[in-house]
Each structure stands twice: as C-alpha cells, then as structure tokens.
Amino acid sequence: MWNYSEKVVDHFLHPRNVGEIPDPDGIGEVGSLACGDMLRLTFKLGPDGKIADARFKTFGCASAIASSSALTEIIKGMTLEEAAAVTNRDIAKYLGGLPEEKMHCSVMGREALEAAIAWSRGERTEPYRLEGEVVCKCYGVTQKEIERVCAENNLTTLEEVTHYTKAGGGCGLCHDRIREIISGSAQKEQKPAGGDELTNVQRIHMIEDLLEKRIRPALRQDGGDIELVEVDRNVVTVKLKGACATCPSSSITMRQFIEKELTKSVAGDIRVEEARH
Amino acid sequence: MKTVYVDNNATTAVDPAVVEAMLPFLKDLWGNPSSMHTFGGQVASHVELARERVASLLGAGTKEEIIFTSCGTESDNAAIRSALAANPARRKIVTTAVEHPAVLNLAKELSNHGVEVQLTGVDGKGRLDMDAFRKALDQNTAVASVMWANNETGVIFPIEEIASICEKANVPLHVDAVQAAGKIPIDLQSIPITYLAISGHKLGAPKGVGALYVRRGAGFTPLIMGGHQEAGRRGGTENVASIVGLGLACELAAGRIESERTDVAALRDRLESRILDTIPRSFVNGDPDNRLPNTTNISFESVEGEAILLMLNEFGICASSGSACTSGSLDPSHVMMAMGVPFTRAHGSIRFSLSRSNTAEEIDYILDKLPPIINRLRELSPVR
Numbered sequence: 001m002w003n004y005s006e007k008v009v010d011h012f013l014h015p016r017n018v019g020e021i022p023d024p025d026g027i028g029e030v031g032s033l034a035c036g037d038m039l040r041l042t043f044k045l046g047p048d049g050k051i052a053d054a055r056f057k058t059f060g061c062a063s064a065i066a067s068s069s070a071l072t073e074i075i076k077g078m079t080l081e082e083a084a085a086v087t088n089r090d091i092a093k094y095l096g097g098l099p100e101e102k103m104h105c106s107v108m109g110r111e112a113l114e115a116a117i118a119w120s121r122g123e124r125t126e127p128y129r130l131e132g133e134v135v136c137k138c139y140g141v142t143q144k145e146i147e148r149v150c151a152e153n154n155l156t157t158l159e160e161v162t163h164y165t166k167a168g169g170g171c172g173l174c175h176d177r178i179r180e181i182i183s184g185s186a187q188k189e190q191k192p193a194g195g196d197e198l199t200n201v202q203r204i205h206m207i208e209d210l211l212e213k214r215i216r217p218a219l220r221q222d223g224g225d226i227e228l229v230e231v232d233r234n235v236v237t238v239k240l241k242g243a244c245a246t247c248p249s250s251s252i253t254m255r256q257f258i259e260k261e262l263t264k265s266v267a268g269d270i271r272v273e274e275a276r277h
Numbered sequence: 278m279k280t281v282y283v284d285n286n287a288t289t290a291v292d293p294a295v296v297e298a299m300l301p302f303l304k305d306l307w308g309n310p311s312s313m314h315t316f317g318g319q320v321a322s323h324v325e326l327a328r329e330r331v332a333s334l335l336g337a338g339t340k341e342e343i344i345f346t347s348c349g350t351e352s353d354n355a356a357i358r359s360a361l362a363a364n365p366a367r368r369k370i371v372t373t374a375v376e377h378p379a380v381l382n383l384a385k386e387l388s389n390h391g392v393e394v395q396l397t398g399v400d401g402k403g404r405l406d407m408d409a410f411r412k413a414l415d416q417n418t419a420v421a422s423v424m425w426a427n428n429e430t431g432v433i434f435p436i437e438e439i440a441s442i443c444e445k446a447n448v449p450l451h452v453d454a455v456q457a458a459g460k461i462p463i464d465l466q467s468i469p470i471t472y473l474a475i476s477g478h479k480l481g482a483p484k485g486v487g488a489l490y491v492r493r494g495a496g497f498t499p500l501i502m503g504g505h506q507e508a509g510r511r512g513g514t515e516n517v518a519s520i521v522g523l524g525l526a527c528e529l530a531a532g533r534i535e536s537e538r539t540d541v542a543a544l545r546d547r548l549e550s551r552i553l554d555t556i557p558r559s560f561v562n563g564d565p566d567n568r569l570p571n572t573t574n575i576s577f578e579s580v581e582g583e584a585i586l587l588m589l590n591e592f593g594i595c596a597s598s599g600s601a602c603t604s605g606s607l608d609p610s611h612v613m614m615a616m617g618v619p620f621t622r623a624h625g626s627i628r629f630s631l632s633r634s635n636t637a638e639e640i641d642y643i644l645d646k647l648p649p650i651i652n653r654l655r656e657l658s659p660v661r
Contacts, residue, residue, distance in 0.1 A: 002583075012587065013588070013591065015657065018656070018657055020659075029659065033579075033620050033624070033660060036581065036609070036620075037581070038658075038659055039659070040659035057657060058659065059579060059580070059657075059658040059660050060581050060584070061581050061583035061584055061600070062587050065584060170608065
C-alpha cells in the first residue's frame with residue numbers, strides 16, 4: 001500500500017477544480033491510456049492577464065488525480081510568466097510529498113501546464129515531450145524531457161529517472177542511453193551557479209539537497225554521516241557524525257570532498273567549517 | 278467502519294479453529310520434534326498428523342510425498358530446481374505467460390544461467406494454448422510448470438489433460454496449486470502430476486507455511502540444505518505450530534469444498550452479474566466457464582484501478598487490482614497483458630475474491646458503493 005500524505009488523500013477524495021473550461025485560453029493534454037495516466041488541463045485568463053480559472057480532467061491513480069488538483073490550485077491567480085516557472089517539485093511539495101515511484105504524476109502536471117501555456121501563447125505545436133530524440137519508446141519520453149527533469153530534481157540514477165518520467169520503465173532497451181543523459185546533465189550542473197545571484201534560502205536549499213543526494217551516500221559507505229549546522233553567506237558549518245566524527249582525517253575529508261562538491265554545484269566561494277562542540 | 282474482505286486470493290483469515298489448534302504448540306508443546314526425549318519427540322506425531330491431512334486434501338498416495346516448506350514460493354522453487362537437477366542433460370523449462378512471479382521470476386533467473394524458457398500463451402479468455410504447449414515439450418524439457426488456477430482471474434487450466442500430455446512426452450509436470458487447493462477438488466492419485474505446490478495462508482492457515490508434493494520416485498534435491506528434517510529434503514527445524522495449523526486447515530477445507538462450488542460461487546455470481554448490469558462498460562476478464570468459484574476479475578473501462586481500490590477502501594471494502602499503479606511497476610499486470618486485454622481495460626481491472634465468510638449483505642454493500650465510485654472516476658476522466 002502506498003504511503004500517501006494526508007494532503008494527497010484529501011486532493012484525491014475531494015479534488016478541486018474538476019472539469020473543462022469551454023473556450024479556454026490554454027489547453028494542455030499529456031499522457032495516454034497505455035501509460036496508465038492522462039491529464040487534460042484547461043485555463044482561462046482574467047482581464048489582468050492572470051489565470052482566473054483552471055480545471056482538470058485526469059485518468060490515473062490517486063496521486064495523478066491529487067497532482068492535477070494541486071496544480072490547478074497552485075496556478076490560479078498566477079501570471080503566465082509565474083505559471084511557467086512552476087516545477088514538478090512545487091506540485092509534490094504542495095501535496096506534502098509523493099512516494100518516489102509516483103513522482104512522475106507531478107511531472108505530468110508540469111508537462112500539461114507547459115503545454116497549456118505554449119498553447120495560450122499561440123505555439124500550438126505538439127506537446128513538449130515529443131520534441132527531439134525519443135529516448136524511451138515504450139513511454140514516449142524525449143532526451144529534452146529527461147534532461148529537464150534531471151536538472152529540476154537533481155536526479156542521479158536510472159531508477160530515479162524512471163520514477164520521475166517513466167522513461168526506462170518498459171522494455172529496458174534505453175537504459176544505457178538514459179545513463180548517458182544522466183552523466184551529461186550532471187556535467188552541466190557542475191558549473192558554479194554564480195553565488196551572488198542566490199538568496200541565502202536558495203543557498204541552504206541547494207546545500208541541503210547536495211548533502212542528501214551526493215555527500216551523505218558517500219559518507220555513509222564509510223559508516224559516517226553529516227549534519228548541516230549553519231549557512232552564513234559563503235561559510236557553511238557542518239557537523240560530522242558516526243565514523244567520520246572520530247576519524248583523524250575528517251578535516252581532509254571536509255576540504256577535499258565536501259567543499260569541492262559545494263563549490264562546484266552551489267557557489268564558487270563556499271568555505272566549509274566543522275562545528276566546534 | 279466495517280471491513281468487507283473480498284481479497285481472499287491475496288490471503289485468507291486464519292480459521293479460528295486453526296488458531297486454537299496451533300496455540301498449544303506455542304505455549305506448552307514447544308519442544309523440538311527431532312528430540313530424543315518425550316517432551317520434544319511427542320510433537321513429531323502432530324507434525325505427521327498434519328502431513329496426513331495435507332496428503333488427504335490433495336489425494337496423495339502416501340503422506341511421505343508431502344514436504345513442509347515456508348510458503349508456496351519456496352515449494353515452486355524447490356520443485357523446478359529439483360526437476361532440473363534430476364535431469365541435468367535437459368536444459369529447458371516450459372511454462373505459461375500467466376504464472377505467478379514465484380515461477381516466472383525463477384524461470385527468468387534460470388534463463389540467465391543457460392536454461393531455455395518457453396512461455397506458452399493464453400487466449401483472450403485466459404485459456405492456455407494447448408497446441409503450443411504440446412509442441413513446446415521436447416526431449417530437452419526438464420520440467421513443465423503450469424498453475425492449476427490463476428490468482429488474478431481464477432481461470433482454471435485443464436490440468437488433467439496437461440498432465441497426460443506431459444506424461445506422454447515424458448516430461449515431469451510441476452503444478453502451482455496455491456490458488457486451487459481448498460477451492461476445487463484435487464486428486465493426485467488419478468492425475469500424473471510430479472510436483473505440486475500449496476500455500477497455507479490461502480486456505481485458512483497462517484502465513485509462513487506451505488507444502489510441496491513430490492511424487493514417490495521423482496527426483497528431489499533440497500532447496501535448503503541442513504539437518505535431517507523432512508526426511509532430509511528440507512533442512513531447518515519444523516515450524517510446528519504452523520504445520521499443525523496447515524494440517525487442520527486442509528482438513529477443514531476438504532470438508533467445505535462443496536460449499537465453495539455452491540454457496541461461494543452463488544455470492545460471486547450475484548456480485549458479478551449485478552456489476553455487469555448496473556455499471557456500463559464493465560467486462561469480465563477470464564473464462565467464465567472455467568473459473569475458481571470465488572473469483573471474479575472485472576475491468577471498468579477508462580478508469581484506473583488504484584483509484585477504484587482506494588475509494589473502495591474508504592468504505593472498508595478490500596479488493597485488489599491488476600493496474601500498473603498498484604504494483605509499483607509501470608505496466609499493467611502480466612496476466613492482463615498476456616490475455617491481450619486492451620490498455621483501456623487492463624489499467625482498470627479489479628479482482629474480487631470471496632470466501633465462505635462473505636455474506637449476501639456484504640455483496641449488496643459492495644453493489645451499493647461501487648457504481649457511484651466508477652461514475653465519479655469517469656467524470657474525472659478526460660477519456661470518453
């Protein structure tokens with residue numbers, strides 16, 4: 001049984017904004033019956049150019065319905081520019097998180113939104129996911145889509161990509177190609193993001209993300225762990241735990257490994273310090 | 278909220294009489310049946326009584342043909358691996374596309390180690406392609422593994438005919454009877470089956486116990502090496518309480534098998550026909566003429582199964598689905614796919630598996646709650 005958050009259950013049992021707006025300003029449809037989920041999003045713009053109403057119709061599981069419901073709630077009142085910046089993470093976050101295997105439901109929401117926005121701007125082309133090289137032929141997922149979802153969600157493994165996009169979930173012939181794309185987008189990510197543009201909150205968020213995805217797994221292999229204590233502009237204070245806490249070479253570990261990772265991915269001027277206790 | 282349990286192919290309630298019969302072996306008679314002293318040794322006779330009872334339900338010739346295991350999956354693994362080991366010159370398994378993962382994933386694993394695996398398909402009603410099955414058997418086939426009844430659709434394969442085909446082809450037959458045992462009669466003395474697997478928790482015994490029938494004289498290699506338990510065929514101190522429970526559950530099931538065919542089937546038919554009558558675009562998956570008496574698998578077109586299950590769950594109704602979302606995989610159930618059920622229906626397939634504990638009131642309760650759920654989800658759906 002899936003461990004759905006209360007919010008997911010609420011939006012599944014009591015979905016908001018079900019339906020279809022006649023004569024909409026934006027319409028986006030993604031997914032298919034074969035894939036097991038499908039979403040049609042319609043919205044209407046108000047005189048102020050903001051999304052005045054948004055409606056959905058969804059075929060899919062509980063998290064697909066909840067993600068669609070959440071999406072409509074999120075974008076109401078937004079300008080198209082604001083709506084264009086909504087990511088699948090915003091949808092998942094709004095719902096208090098989704099099981100990893102169900103993250104593709106949030107991605108479907110973002111895709112439908114993007115298609116609807118493109119439609120409203122007159123780019124009435126094929127849906128986003130059909131542009132460019134189709135990597136996963138079973139589920140019709142393109143390279144561009146995989147790259148984007150990898151970047152937005154900091155994905156590093158094939159399994160994650162399948163959970164988020166369904167790519168690779170069918171026959172498995174595309175697994176090597178997906179791994180190539182993952183390593184390609186990881187290289188792009190390694191460019192320093194230009195520390196000055198980041199707010200402290202963004203910085204903390206990125207640092208925590210990086211600790212969780214890259215650094216903790218590595219430390220845990222050696223029986224250690226790490227806790228983020230404070231972020232003061234470019235000074236990041238951490239506390240090493242477990243085997244790392246008593247390891248004489250821990251300061252070397254810090255400088256060489258953690259700092260390198262953080263300067264690479266968050267900001268070039270980051271300095272790591274160990275919490276004194 | 279009351280619970281209406283119609284998921285008995287997943288697991289069954291432990292019969293209260295079975296619980297009572299097991300308790301002494303958890304409280305006072307906790308000795309080791311292999312011990313020399315009376316305190317332990319007296320337990321062995323209860324294990325042997327259980328063996329007789331299992332043998333009797335299956336119509337086995339002697340109780341020595343029954344080996345106790347930990348589950349149906351272990352029984353399947355032990356049988357198939359034994360057949361391969363018994364005839365090392367043969368490197369092929371013939372099985373079906375709709376087997377339980379206990380067999381299919383083992384076959385897949387063995388295929389990575391040089392064993393040829395041939396899957397026989399089924400038709401739209403889930404009936405085995407008998408010609409293809411017959412042709413698949415050859416002198417390189419170490420074992421054919423065929424389920425007696427399908428867990429998802431309840432479709433019963435013609436095991437008697439299959440066994441005689443295998444006998445003529447000189448290929449040992451393993452039968453996964455996990456769903457069939459206790460629901461339909463099994464008589465191993467009249468059908469030439471070499472191995473047959475059953476599971477305790479599908480017929481009123483607890484989880485964690487199963488049995489494997491191995492016809493006298495058939496090759497057997499232990500899956501679990503260890504002590505001399507089970508005549509050296511399955512190492513590990515016996516799960517005495519559960520084995521005693523399985524024995525009684527088999528005896529009770531033997532006495533109730535007729536009511537499966539009458540009472541349980543009547544409830545199932547009532548549920549099924551009313552659903553088909555009241556809910557448009559609902560379809561039965563599987564051959565209605567050759568099915569377990571307790572099972573119906575119904576697809577609701579253009580609706581997704583997990584959503585149906587969770588809404589049923591809100592009313593305390595416990596069923597299961599062959600939809601992708603419930604399995605954690607992305608494809609609908611392999612059984613639906615093998616039957617060629619279209620995607621529009623496969624994602625919305627729901628299995629109701631009843632038991633003699635279900636009542637007419639419970640069936641009416643489901644019939645009251647289900648149609649609005651399907652309506653609601655169809656209103657939500659962009660698919661017409």
